Amino acid sequence: MSAVPTRNAFPPDGSALRSHLSEDPSRLAEIVDERLGSRIVTIRAADSGGRRSSANILVHKMYATRGYATSMAPQDASNLVTLIATDHDETIGTISVRFDSPEGLRAEELFPDEIRALRDEGRHLCEFTKLAMDHVVKSKRVLASLFHTAYIWAHRILDFDDVVIEVNPRHVLYYRKMLGFVIIGPERMNRRVNAPAVLMRLDFSLARRRVERWAGTAEHNPQERSLYPYFFAPAEEAGLIARLPKASR
Numbered sequence: 001m002s003a004v005p006t007r008n009a010f011p012p013d014g015s016a017l018r019s020h021l022s023e024d025p026s027r028l029a030e031i032v033d034e035r036l037g038s039r040i041v042t043i044r045a046a047d048s049g050g051r052r053s054s055a056n057i058l059v060h061k062m063y064a065t066r067g068y069a070t071s072m073a074p075q076d077a078s079n080l081v082t083l084i085a086t087d088h089d090e091t092i093g094t095i096s097v098r099f100d101s102p103e104g105l106r107a108e109e110l111f112p113d114e115i116r117a118l119r120d121e122g123r124h125l126c127e128f129t130k131l132a133m134d135h136v137v138k139s140k141r142v143l144a145s146l147f148h149t150a151y152i153w154a155h156r157i158l159d160f161d162d163v164v165i166e167v168n169p170r171h172v173l174y175y176r177k178m179l180g181f182v183i184i185g186p187e188r189m190n191r192r193v194n195a196p197a198v199l200m201r202l203d204f205s206l207a208r209r210r211v212e213r214w215a216g217t218a219e220h221n222p223q224e225r226s227l228y229p230y231f232f233a234p235a236e237e238a239g240l241i242a243r244l245p246k247a248s249r
Contacts, residue, residue, distance in 0.1 A: 028083075029232065029240050031145050041092070041142055043149050046082040055084050055094040055130070062132040066195075079103050082130070083149055085142050092137045095146045096130040097154055097163075107164050109192075111185040111199040115164070118184075118201070123161045126154045141218070144230035147179065151211070152237065155204040157244050162204060166190060166197040175200055178227045180210060211237070 029043040046052045079101040085093035098105055100119075105127050108115040118125055128150060133143055154160045164184075167175055175181040185199025214224055216233025232240065 028149055028243065029145065029236070031141060031232075040087075041139075041145070042086050043145055044084050044086060046084050046094070051084060051091070052082055054091040055082050055096075055132075058091050058094055058134065059130045059132040062135065065135065081153065083146055083153075085146055092134045093142050093146050094130065094132050095128055095150050097150050098127045098129055099154070099158065099160065100125040105164070106192075107166055107199060110166065110188050110190055110197065111164075114185040114199050118162060118164075124159070126160045126163050128163055128165045140227060141230045144227040145232065147227060148211070148215070148231040148237070149240070151204065151207060152240055153244070155208065156237075156241055160204065162201055164199055164201050167200050168195055169198055172198060172200065177225060180206055180226070 027042055027044055031041050031043070044051065046055050079099045080096055081099075082094060082096040084091050105115060105125060106129060107127050115125065128147075131146075133139075151163075154163060165175065165181065167181075169187055172183060179202060181200035181202045183198050184201045187196050187198050189195075190197040210226070210228045211231055212234075214221065214226065214228035215231035215237065216229070217224070218229040221229050231237070
């Protein structure tokens with residue numbers, strides 16, 4: 001494996017948040033979603049075994065409905081953080097962010113040359129993995145909030161350059177249109193989920209330009225079909241960044 005550029009990955013247990021968020025140390029943001037009957041949905045760091053387990057159960061359930069294989073064992077690694085969206089303490093969405101480190105990225109098991117090439121360019125990498133949304137929810141706002149929080153954590157706080165993601169070929173168009181990902185690795189069989197996958201990449205500088213242009217404008221720009229208008233508005237993003245501990249930057 002190529003030398004891995006160092007970054008200070010955020011502790012997966014969320015402990016560094018405790019002195020900053022007094023009521024609930026894992027609560028990062030709250031959104032009101034009209035498609036859920038104007039309920040308040042909370043974006044949290046999965047800072048306990050129970051929350052990580054609930055995220056894993058949702059992943060397993062949603063992957064199984066698509067015929068994907070997945071382990072029921074909760075993810076727990078020093079370079080991994082899991083985010084969850086909860087509605088009345090029920091986990092309705094989740095995404096995990098793995099930061100490049102000596103432990104490496106999961107994607108390089110299938111795409112070692114592509115990951116090595118990015119590292120050789122001096123790019124600081126992370127990957128989004130274990131994305132799942134309860135099929136009953138079907139909310140762009142909740143999905144966008146998970147992606148935006150993951151982006152803030154990886155890019156705005158920890159200064160990573162790119163995110164990679166392994167995607168089933170039939171979902172490529174969605175990630176391209178909704179978030180601006182591009183294919184950088186050809187279709188290969190992913191034995192971990194027993195399904196084909198391609199490797200896609202998003203340059204965070206491109207994402208940042210789209211966030212600055214579109215975030216918080218969903219009601220005023222119905223012609224923009226990506227997820228970016230459903231991201232947090234600039235003031236909300238600034239508030240979320242301020243709430244995250246300075247020690248992680």
